[in-house]
Amino acid sequence: MKISVPKGTKDILPEEMKSWRYIEELFTDVCMNAGYGEIRTPVFEYTNLFNRGVGETTDIVQKEMYTFEDKGGRSLTLRPEGTAGIVRSYIENGMASLPQPVKLFYKITAYRYENVQKGRFREFNQLGAEVLGADSSNADVELISLLGNFFTKLGIGDLKLEINSIGCNICRPAYNEILKEYYKDKIDGMCADCKRRYETNPLRLIDCKEAKCIAASKDVPFIADNLCENCSDHFASLRTGLERLDINYNINKQIVRGLDYYKKTVFEFISNNVGTQGTVCGGGRYDGLIGALGGSDVSGVGFSMGTERLLMELESRGSLPGNEVYPEIYFVTIGEKSYAYARKISYALRKADIYTEMDLLGRSVKAQMKDANRKKAKYVVVMGEEEISMNKAEILVMETGERKEVSLDSIYKRIIEKKV
């Protein structure tokens, strides 16, 4: 059988890495400038963490996790998302006793066993940030504004922002009763999934895409209209905070999100350019999660975005910069002595952080010239025995074809001082 990458995974080749680095470095800068510290947690965790953290009723836990047993019989799972591991780390490393809030960001791969299509893979990359230990909507606003800043810098500041509030442990149970009451005489005509959700997670009935279920949900009361006072205030101050920053948003009462841990604020940034998977970034508040995982009762809010989807968005708009790097100088060598001499200068220049190139295959002068041209070297120096013995060299300016004769000794200095 031919060896290939596993389904839903892919190689990121050097050419594409330029775009990846561009996005990741920009994200890093944006986060650092807002006081967020980078964190890395393991690719796999004990399965329990996700069962409890992400939620037993979610699709992710029910059918999408890469779970396996190690040789010691422990059940491990490749992380399907980033937040659970970070919350675990927060608890385990005693971050609750640090000055609060703790602000973190991450760049990770995540794994979900799903059917592959445009914008959806089994191994995918996420950029994310979390604020732990801040109840106030100020934290929600800061995160969304951080994203606004990031997207603007990427040239996609017009991505659509949709927000909603899905209540808390106080208003959710009451709302669930309202929902059950509403669906009571409709549920028989709805799909099998919805019948199950009716018992396990009525909130999810709202965003079912089955035609008959959409029809049944036509006049459904939204939780955003049935919040407790605390949640309602939180949602109002979130909106005020966004408005003060002139951040455009749209309240979408249908957003409920598929992860159980969300409370109060949920939001998404949506694009039209990544297939039917329009969500480039999703996030929300997860008060109670830290407590549920064994920590103290600390609130949290965060987001994650799909790097691949972000790349698709940028690509479809032609907004990816061509940040190519070209050699400052290419040494064309002829024979061993010539190579040794050029290598020495090249080594010295590289130590001074200058990009130099040399042929490693003993190719002809012509082939080396071609290579220099292909790599878009700025200057070429041909170093044959003749030049070395006479302490002379010809610097060729590739763009203009201009040639200049200089002393061999002066090349290093000329390049360093950029006086060629």
Added chain:
RNA sequence: GUGGGUAUAGCUCAAUUGGCUAGAGCGCCAGAUUGUGGUUCUGGAGGUCGUGGGUUCGAUCCCCACUACCCACCCCA
């Protein structure tokens, strides 16, 4: 899990209504007076025609299965 499409050179794609050495463009390598790039010309390397089985004198082509990829449903980043 379900449905549709696709699978031929490193890449983008032809062709063979079942028959002899499966082609092109791009890319790669080399040469065009022996040590000088981009244009041009010439030559070369590179394919078990996705995998396995079947029908047939003979299969890259027809039939079946499998796998992968693309798209969609569900759900999500």
